[in-house]
Amino acid sequence: MRAIIGTDPEEAARRLSAGQLVALPTETVYGLGGNALNATAVGNIFSAKNRPSFDPLILHQSTPDRVLAYADSVPDEAQQLAGACWPGPLTLVLPRAAAIPDLVTSGLDTVALRVPAHPLIREVLDRVDFPVAAPSANPFGYVSPVTAAHVADQLGDRIDYILDGGPCRVGLESTIVAFPRGEPTVLRKGGTAVEDIESVLGRAVAVRTVSSSRPAAPGMLVSHYSPGIALRVVDRAGERGTPDHAVVRFGGGTETRGPHDYDLSARGDLDEAARNLFTVLRQLATGGYGSATVELVPEHGLGRAINDRLRRASK
Template identity: 55%
Template sequence: MAQIGNDIALARSFLEKGQLVGIPTETVYGLAGNALNAESVALIFETKNRPSFDPLILHTSSLERVGEFVSDFPEKLKQLAEKFWPGPLTLLLPRKPIVPDLVTSGLDRVAVRVPNHPLTRTLLEQLDFPLAAPSANPFGYISPTQAQHVEAQLGEKIPYILDGGPCAVGLESTIVGMEGEEIVIYRLGGLEIAEIEDVVGPVKVKDHSSSNPSAPGQLDSHYAPRKPFMLGDLKTLIAEKQAEGFDFAVLSFSDAFEQIPQEKQIALSPSHDLHEAAQNLFAAMRKLDETPVAVILAELMPETGLGRAINDRLRRAAVKG
């Protein structure tokens, strides 16, 4: 069983031995291992049950250290790094040979980010290698936003989880790269498109499909609860399920429903705050997935700001692969 605590020296000693540790970030918890040690990286794929064609993000402590791993840093991407690191931004940059093939799945670019969580920043500063860290969930399931989520699913397989409390952002990082002169967003996430456009001008958002080779992790069915997850107008869906005699739970943006038991409904933000909704999203999806009902009914958020990234996750949760 994994130990849970805030002992950075202990986390460090496991990582230095090649073992894996659950780490907090501002986005979601990561399953971390030495990114320069191919055996540790292989252990990450094995522990998550993740296909090896899905590359990993390399986490480091500062912009200055990124030069150790990348051969070029285009000016516009550097501007984004200067503005948003540490933070929920991942950049795709040409890699140096020191980065193992397994980290990038053989691609020419490596994904890099400087996460913003005090425990993990201190840990990264003390380590003399970067950490490869996918979200600390079994492949295809909802990302963890609390140490207990990591413990529940991977606790048997790793020695230690660094507990940094609930994640402040609650959505994975926004993944950004360049194609020619164009800035491209490959995954919507915790950094809003408008914030990026304020720095570098208009960007292109790649339309993801299950066959998109430049971000293989963008499989249609992803971030998915185990229960059937239906998206639509909640009043209509509720009436339908009631008529069919199905037992259901409800995930709403702000509304509470009087006729439905408290334990079978969660409003992500009663005050209509998309940041709060993002913070609560994955924990709420987990909770309803564990509630004994046949189906989860949910609605989309307004398609603005973080609402776009939240809706991306909701749509993927609703696809059954």
């Protein structure tokens, strides 16, 4: 049975309350949502994605107060970030409350929490009395979806309902910040730039974004975001694309490209490149290519998160 695609947040909330899985739009990517306090629903998320049980999930709610209720304690700097960056593409990893099932946290004593900014998922979250666990709505390890059609293509026969909120505005997953030993540490680069986090806190933060075993947060595995073909990442691509080998550039201007040449942003805009990243990776996956060369983008702001995804897609 194929998932129903609709635009009704009340229907999405009803299905979540009944223990069903619902794909939900966020400003980052589409998430595969389920009742985080319902162990069966959470298990179904892992099954639908073929996600390993050692990779924890992010919990979502509509306000900081509602989502932070599922943390056992909240450091002052976490409160600062929540006040400055929520709703938005930031996830905080905090000591977990007892109500959270072990499967959600992969047995860790911390839980990942977020308040998303997309108006439709916020309407859904306002209608339910539980946090919603929602990893990206794609098979584990593959390209994250930024439209409802992407979700339907990859998971349409495994879930119940897809809430269509249009294309995602940011296009990169949330940045994840934890506080080991009280020190703010970025565990995943994403839609909130590291520089913005440092500006809020008034100091430098540590960055530790890769884990090869038992990750402390989602999105930390070395190999991830794969389009299913061999990728080579370079500073600057000199060749043209061919029917067997695509080329992806950044800031290529308006010069004529061939049918196998792609550009994350012809005008060199990092926000646009972030929005286009997963769409371009999906085009590489479906274009019949055996391989591709992809240019890295400038290593600042959202560029740090884009390059992180490109490097891991090439593993």
